Amino acid sequence: MKRSDFPSQGRRRWHGLLQGTAVLSAAGLLAFGTWRAAADDAAAKPNQADPQVKAPAQKAEEVKEVRPAQVSPSSGRIDLEIQQELPLPAEQAAAGMTLPEGFKATLAAAEPEIRQPIAMAIDDRGRLWVAECYSYPVWSSKGRDRILIFEDTDGDGRLDKRKVFWDQGNYLSGLEVGFGGVWVCCAPNLLFIPDADGDDVPDGEPQIVLDGWSNQGVHNVVNGLAWGPDGWLYGLNGITAPSKVGKPGTPEDKRVALNCSVWRYHPTRETFEVVAHGTTNPWGLDWDDYGQAFITNCVISHLFHVVPGAHFQRMFGDDLNPYAYGLMPACCDHLHWGGGKWTDSRGGQGAHSIAGGGHAHSGAMIYLGDNWPESYRNSILMGNIHGKRLNRDLLERSGSGYIARHAADFMLSNDQWFRGLDFQVGPDGGMWLIDWSDTGECHERDAHGAHHDSGRIFKVTYGTPQPATGLPLSKANDAELVRRQLHQNDWHVRTARRLLQERAAAGADMTEAARQLRAMFHEQPDVRRKLRALWTLYAIGQADRDFLAEQLNHESDQVRLWAVRLLVDRAPLADALPKLADLPADEVLPSAAVLKRFAELAANDPSAQVRLELASALQRLPLEQRWPIAEALVAHEQDADDPNLPLMIWYGVEPLVPANKARALKLVAACKIPLVRQHIARRAVAQ
Secondary structure, eight states, rough: OGGGSSOHHHHHHHHHHSSSSSOOOOOGGSSSSSHHHHHHHHGGTBBOOSSEEEOOOOOOOTTOOOOOOOOGOOOTOOOTOOOOOOOOHHHHHHHHHBTTTEEEEEEETTTOOOOSSSEEEOOOOOEEEEOOOOTTOOOOSSSEEEEEEEEEESSOOOOEEHHHEEEESSSEEEEOOSEEEEEEEEEEEEEEEEEETTTSSSSSSSEEEEEEESSOOOOOOOEEEOOOOSSSSEEEEEOOEEEBBBBBOOOOOOOGEEEEEEEEETTTTTOOEEEEEEEEEOOOOOOOSOOOOOEEEESSSSSEEEEETEEEESSSOOOOTTOOOOOBBBBSOOOOSSSSSGGTTTTTOOOOHHSSSSSOOEEEEEOOOOOOOGGGGEEEEEEEEETTTTEEEEEEEEEEEEEEEOOOSSSSSOTTOOOEEEEEEHHHHEEEEEEOOSSSSSSSSGGSOOOOSOOOEEEEEESSSOOOOOOOOOOOOOHHHHHHOOOOHHHHHHHHHHHHHHHHTTOOOOOOHHHHHHHHHHHHHHHHHHHHHHHHHHTTOOOOOOOOOOGGGGGGHHHHHHHHHHTTTTOOOOSSEEEESSSSSHHHHHOOHHHHHHHHHHHHHHHHHHHHHHHHTTSSSHHHHHHHHHHHHHHHHTTTTTTTTTHHHHHTTHHHHHHHHHHHHHHHHOOOOHHHHHHHHHHOOOO
């Protein structure tokens, strides 16, 4: 008897009983299924990450097996091996979560007030904007997906006020607030819904900012909107959603091609670029205290350090650049499943539970709040779909980048229907967590497999958090928003920076704010606070080239590397709109003096992280300007075994080879990094 032989309601129960330990219908939006893996397992290529891998041995003190007690659901705890036809009652689900000592989870909202929450954002009042996705898994040109606004009016952790902002979404998969409205992912479009007066009613019809994202990816669609420290809006896209993105009306041959990738869009300059290619289906993005971005992923390794211009390992298929030759690995030294074939981790039991629960991940939150213990700061949490929990990794600097090491799982839900898709720190330092609340084999192919009637929002705090003061931040003056750059809770830092950027974009006089930020940059001893001042100065247009060029000599390598990045920020990568050739060179490219200093840093800077930033910058420069920097970078023999630098240098050097083979052969003779030498030789003879 086939599943399709049942009527929809019967199929739903049958599916829940037989597949209760598998991953949700909407986690299909996050993990990639067996239907494609079977075709690709037989033909692993150098550009692919092997999906059948061994889990590295874990130190006993690093990973502890946590098994929920086998007791009845009425106690608030349930063994994950017990089949569960319905989600736990919402209050019981909150009470039954296993958390570290001192933490507690409380229910903030549940069905029928919230159903199928897939993404969220937090506005300057501390309110939650939550996207409900009813479309999955059947795309159509019209839909009824909604954006809801929730508010905790009395600070008790309950979202007691709710309103519908918009109810016409189709395949709604991401949202972010800012610049007088809401930015929305609805494949094939990136939309902007204006609400300039802030009355929570759209001022008009959604505006199509960009289009061309595939609507056929089913689980691998455009998602993950978030503001970066550089003032750009970032997003993600999956491997089965090959897209050609551009402004409406852009000819096909002028559009930007992408599939699995990280991308960004500038809200005022209206420029778009792919920041990094590769992975499988990234569905989580966040930044650490130093402004370094990380994405979470499925099937292959789960965490990647985002370097602009990177080409990462993929689940299958070739990179869009046929001359990439090699792809960069993940930054984690472990798996969150027990190794072997990735499809075996579904259910999250046994060895897979010990390792972390499974291969499919959603959401990313680097804790930078002020409610949890300091030991959690700069560690990253991610939802483990098969494991029905939140994993936690520790981020450690290593060479030019990071190593993510396995920490004990932060939370076990003890509810088979738990699907934690997004989680963010709020104004009081507590974590808001949305739960899609569904079950079923991943990658549903028809609407009957998706459960549209449940959804939850939880709040996780340590002890009793102190109420946030001074909200809404939009009512604060510029001086107060500048002071928020010193706040221990990065929600205040990020929100205040965006508000200052909005005011600058609207034409406000930022002279005094800039003076205060420069004083903060020079006077603060903590480099993390210096960086906050630097990012905000740049976002409001007050970090000019001369100021940034001065920082190339700063004593902190973190400031130096950000000076490099911001000095080339307006010069696009190869996969961008508009192209470098279409922009005024004197406005987007570094001066001759800066380029000379780049070459000096490439030769002499002791920091591998600064050298990585210079390697990344190569891809933003005209070919002739790359040579002196590249020649200096390839002379560092100590970088030969770095996980990032050889390939990042190569990506910047690659187009130089066919452009000037004679000089490229001289580069081979001087190069002390074997991989770069090999790739230059290979490219020189390529047709």
